[in-house]
Amino acid sequence: MRETSNGQTKQVVPLSTVISSIVRSWVPIIIAGIVVYIVYYLTVHVYNILPHYLGNYEYLVKLALALVIGSLLIYVTSRDINKALYPYDPHTATALKFIFQFLIALAMMIFIVASVVQYSPAAAALSGTVIGLILGLAFQQTLNDVISGLVLLISKPFKPGERITFLTWRYGLLRAMYPTEGTPNGFTGTVIDVGLMYTTILLDTGEVAKVPNAVLKDSMVISRTNTVRRMVRVRLDLPTKVPIDDFENTLRELLISDGIKDV
Known part of the structure; x- marks a missing residue:
């Protein structure tokens, strides 16, 4: 049981x-x-x-x-x-x-x-x-995917049902307009299955991705399932007539009232 x-x-x-x-x-x-x-x-x-x-x-x-x-x-x-x-x-x-x-x-x-x-x-x-x-x-790449799948199962960098972000140079993403707003070149989703050649991931965007095992083996994997706290960056455009100090104080009070600590 x-x-x-x-x-x-x-x-x-x-x-x-x-x-x-x-x-x-x-x-x-x-x-x-x-x-x-x-x-x-x-x-x-x-x-x-x-x-x-x-x-x-x-x-x-x-x-x-x-x-x-x-x-x-x-x-x-x-x-x-x-x-x-x-x-x-x-x-x-x-x-x-x-x-x-x-x-x-x-x-x-x-x-x-x-x-x-x-x-x-x-x-x-x-x-x-x-x-x-x-x-x-x-079959060089095929065997590489098969062996990589075995390595993933043994080393367990992630498990089915776990939410992860993987960063790899093989799949490029469009960068943000401003360098200070750049985000990691990664894909986030929930692992569904680790197959013989591909790992199936349900992306946060709703699509189901079939990622070759060799790509995941060579990627940096960030676990999101066990994350307790994380930083979130949000960009807001304010009119110049809004005092920045008053805005920060008001926003901090609203976040604290919603149960968010360490603002």
């Missing part, structure tokens, strides 16, 4: 139950993939219902099945975790979802590489270096 902010208690689903539910959701997807491959193999190689030359594209069939099955596994895993665990423990839910997504993606890559090597070992050996260089350049 876990107590909520309104004093009520809710039943927290055990982690083992969540994992068991995920595995049960995997079973029909994996079985469906196996059945599709068996049907393809029988119709092409055994009963010759389909043209025999389609057997030359078996690795493409395996590639398509791996992508479809992997995508479905990631979807049902995220769905089950969000439904069973996220309302009670967002951080554990995010970490568990990230781990499952990473393992599924890794298994997909291993299966695809193994299928290509099995189909043509000689071609795979000859083109391995070139393919490795191409994939390394193509």
Whole structure:
């Protein structure tokens, strides 16, 4: 049981139950993939219902099945975790979802590489270096985002549900007209989820931002959730006939009457 902010208690689903539910959701997807491959193999190689030359594209069939099955596994895993665990423990839910997504993606890559090597070992050996260089350049940023997401989950600079401001040189903002009114080059919002490649943030402006994990890892993060006091700067234009001393005294009295201290 876990107590909520309104004093009520809710039943927290055990982690083992969540994992068991995920595995049960995997079973029909994996079985469906196996059945599709068996049907393809029988119709092409055994009963010759389909043209025999389609057997030359078996690795493409395996590639398509791996992508479809992997995508479905990631979807049902995220769905089950969000439904069973996220309302009670967002951080554990995010970490568990990230781990499952990473393992599924890794298994997909291993299966695809193994299928290509099995189909043509000689071609795979000859083109391995070139393919490795191409994939390394193509997926450099992707791998950086994945690893950065893992670093964020381990180091915990912020948690789902926490309101933060992140400052980064990658996304520029328009500066104020006067230098004395310059504000930090940052974005403020509430963290919704830390995914495999992106962190989802609900900005104060109402938009939902998908920020690459690598950007957040290299950013300065300011926590707003645990902030007790903060300075607020407000610019007011007054007519020249208004005495500044009288205005300051009147404004100070109004702020103090509203419960604001140390004015």
